[in-house]
Amino acid sequence: MIQDTALISTTSSGKEPGLAPFEAPSAWDAGLNESFAAGDETALAEAYRQFSPLVHTLALRSLRDSSAADDVTQEVFIRVWRSRSAFDPGKARLPAWIVGITRNVITDAQAASVRETRKVLAAVERSPAPEDPAGHAAAEVLADRLLLDGELERLGEPQGSILKLAFYDDLTHSQISQKLDLPLGTVKSHIRRSLSQLRSRLEVDRATS
Numbered sequence: 001m002i003q004d005t006a007l008i009s010t011t012s013s014g015k016e017p018g019l020a021p022f023e024a025p026s027a028w029d030a031g032l033n034e035s036f037a038a039g040d041e042t043a044l045a046e047a048y049r050q051f052s053p054l055v056h057t058l059a060l061r062s063l064r065d066s067s068a069a070d071d072v073t074q075e076v077f078i079r080v081w082r083s084r085s086a087f088d089p090g091k092a093r094l095p096a097w098i099v100g101i102t103r104n105v106i107t108d109a110q111a112a113s114v115r116e117t118r119k120v121l122a123a124v125e126r127s128p129a130p131e132d133p134a135g136h137a138a139a140e141v142l143a144d145r146l147l148l149d150g151e152l153e154r155l156g157e158p159q160g161s162i163l164k165l166a167f168y169d170d171l172t173h174s175q176i177s178q179k180l181d182l183p184l185g186t187v188k189s190h191i192r193r194s195l196s197q198l199r200s201r202l203e204v205d206r207a208t209s
Helices: 004-011 031-037 041-063 066-082 094-126 133-155 159-167 173-180 184-208
Strands: none
Touching (some): 041 094, 159 184
16 A cells, blocks of 8 residues: 555646636546556546546635645545545446545545634633733732722811822922912922822832842
């Protein structure tokens, strides 16, 4: 029995699937039925030369994919050779037998495609949503904001309000002084002391986390 690589080499001596339009094969030599059944590789090569265009056309019409049709064509003739002992020249001509195998291989290819699609869909449904860098960054900003809010609340008043206006509203010292009706020097002093307290607390939090 020849190996698959040898079979591929033998059949590839004919038409390359997908490169030429299908043309009706010439009259099949019935004598090749017996030769093929006897294991004659020449009969296989002739069958490939005549009928690989038909096989490829049938596969392409069903699968709508040239690469898949190429694969089916090669698989058909591999199966044809492997199962030659099942071929009975008294019951069928080789061309009709090849067409029957072709339809089986196409059905198998369609079923495999459906299974693969279902696997992909199932994997997508089971997989967690891909991490969104923008969403991750937004979560970090929110966490920092909540942490800072907590620290500002611990400062009391008017320190908390002063720093919120500086951090969140981006107001200058003079604007904060006018908004809260506090002396400019008092605002600056509260900000300086409050920032020192915040720095100390955050450093302690990092050290214990």
